[in-house]
Amino acid sequence: MERDEILSRLRKIDILPTFPAVVGEVISVIEDPMSSAADLAKNMDPSIASEVLRIANTAYFGTRSFRKITSIEHAIAIVGLEQISQIILHMPFLSMMRGEDDTDKERFVKHSMICGILSKVVSRTIHTGDEHAVYIGGLMHDIGIIVIYRYFPDEWKMIKKLASEEDIARTSAEEEVLSCDHGMIGACLLSMWNIPQSITEAVMYHHRPQLAKEYVWNTKVVDVGNRFAKKIDLSDNFESFDEFINNNKEFVGMVESAGVEVSLSQELDLFEGSYGMLRNAKGLLGSVGEKTND
Numbered sequence: 001m002e003r004d005e006i007l008s009r010l011r012k013i014d015i016l017p018t019f020p021a022v023v024g025e026v027i028s029v030i031e032d033p034m035s036s037a038a039d040l041a042k043n044m045d046p047s048i049a050s051e052v053l054r055i056a057n058t059a060y061f062g063t064r065s066f067r068k069i070t071s072i073e074h075a076i077a078i079v080g081l082e083q084i085s086q087i088i089l090h091m092p093f094l095s096m097m098r099g100e101d102d103t104d105k106e107r108f109v110k111h112s113m114i115c116g117i118l119s120k121v122v123s124r125t126i127h128t129g130d131e132h133a134v135y136i137g138g139l140m141h142d143i144g145i146i147v148i149y150r151y152f153p154d155e156w157k158m159i160k161k162l163a164s165e166e167d168i169a170r171t172s173a174e175e176e177v178l179s180c181d182h183g184m185i186g187a188c189l190l191s192m193w194n195i196p197q198s199i200t201e202a203v204m205y206h207h208r209p210q211l212a213k214e215y216v217w218n219t220k221v222v223d224v225g226n227r228f229a230k231k232i233d234l235s236d237n238f239e240s241f242d243e244f245i246n247n248n249k250e251f252v253g254m255v256e257s258a259g260v261e262v263s264l265s266q267e268l269d270l271f272e273g274s275y276g277m278l279r280n281a282k283g284l285l286g287s288v289g290e291k292t293n294d
Contacts, residue, residue: 001155001177001178001179002179003179003180006178006180006185006188007188009151009152010147010151010185010188010189010192011192012151013147013151013189022044022045022048022088023088023089023190023193023195024193024194024195025039025040025042026040026084026085026088026089026136027132027136027195027196027199029081029085030081030082030085030132030135030136031132035081036073037072037073037074037076037077037081038073040076040081040084041072041073041076044072044088047091048087048088048091049072051087051091052072052075052076052079052084052087052088053069053070053072053075055075055079055087055284056069056074056075056076056078056079057069057075061078061079079284083280083284085135085136085139086113086116086139086281086284087284089136089139089140090108090109090112090113090139108142108145108146110234111142111229111230112138112139112140112141112142113139113281113284114225114229114232114234114278114281115138115139115141115142115222115225115226115229116134116135116136116137116138116139116140116225117135117138117225117274117277117278117281118138118224118225118228118229118232118274119134119135119137119138119221119222119224119225119226120132120134120135120138120225120277121270121273121274121277122134122221122224122225122255122270123135123217123218123221124273125266125269125270125273126255126260126262126266128217128220128221128260129215129217129218129220129221130198130215130218133196133198133199133202133215133218134202134218134221134222134225136199137198137199137200137202137203137206137218137222138202138222138225138226138229140186140190140199140203141183141186141202141203141206141222141226142182142186143186143189143190143203144181144182144183144184144185144186144187144189144203145182145186147182147185147186147189148174148178148182148185152178155177155178158173158177159173159174159176159177159178160173162176162177170182171183171207181207183203183204183205183206183207183208184204186203186204187200187201187203187204190203197214197215198215198218199218201213201214201215201218201219202215202218202219202221202222203222204219205219205223206219206222206223206226207223207226209222209223209258217258220258220259221258223258224254224255224257224258227254228248228250228251228254231248231250232248232278234278234281234282241271241272241275244271244274244275245271248271248274251270251271251274252267252270255270
């Protein structure tokens with residue numbers, strides 16, 4: 001497929017009119033510790049705001065037995081800015097997955113959240129890359145897959161068939177059919193929304209970090225987060241920290257494969273940071289899928 005045709009289809013994407021502004025605000029809030037819940041709330045689309053309110057009123061956040069949360073600012077304070085960002089950055093893309101079963105949606109959300117979390121932990125622990133940019137990049141690294149599914153339906157079918165019949169990687173099949181992979185598709189869309197290059201480059205090259213030009217370490221970190229996220233199963237018992245370490249010893253080797261040496265203290269920080277944030281994510285995902293009668 002010609003590049004101009006791909007860009008033409010991307011320009012027609014109108015997920016939610018306010019979504020690009022919301023993404024920009026999420027990035028600003030995460031990067032600026034002085035930002036407030038009100039800063040994030042002001043650009044929310046009603047559908048996003050209602051989902052945030054619903055989640056704040058679920059059992060996981062302990063509000064069911066108290067008065068109902070009706071203020072979006074209060075809801076953000078209850079749930080937390082970081083957790084809110086995970087919800088917001090996936091909602092519109094999940095709405096694009098019409099026809100896909102709930103398991104596929106759940107798998108997409110889990111993998112994306114885990115990738116964002118692990119990317120942030122790696123960046124913060126080994127002091128490389130921008131932890132805010134890699135967190136957003138990790139959360140959104142696979143949006144190109146959803147875009148292909150929704151806006152390139154014929155090509156989607158060809159890609160699935162080619163990958164199955166030829167027994168090749170999905171990215172290779174995407175290259176055959178579209179002349180680019182889902183990383184490029186996602187990055188092009190984000191660029192149209194004026195998302196910073198520190199994020200879009202990590203999305204673009206998360207399968208091929210060696211091609212990154214300016215934000216090399218951001219891309220390497222998201223690549224590590226993506227590869228390790230594929231090995232994490234949130235259905236596992238997260239009660240035992242020692243068990244978590246024993247089940248994921250390859251994590252340190254993946255980090256070092258990016259070109260850094262991990263000290264013993266950093267190794268412990270990697271596991272502690274990942275364990276804590278993944279436990280929180282497990283609870284949040286339960287709230288995202290929880291049905292209420294309110």
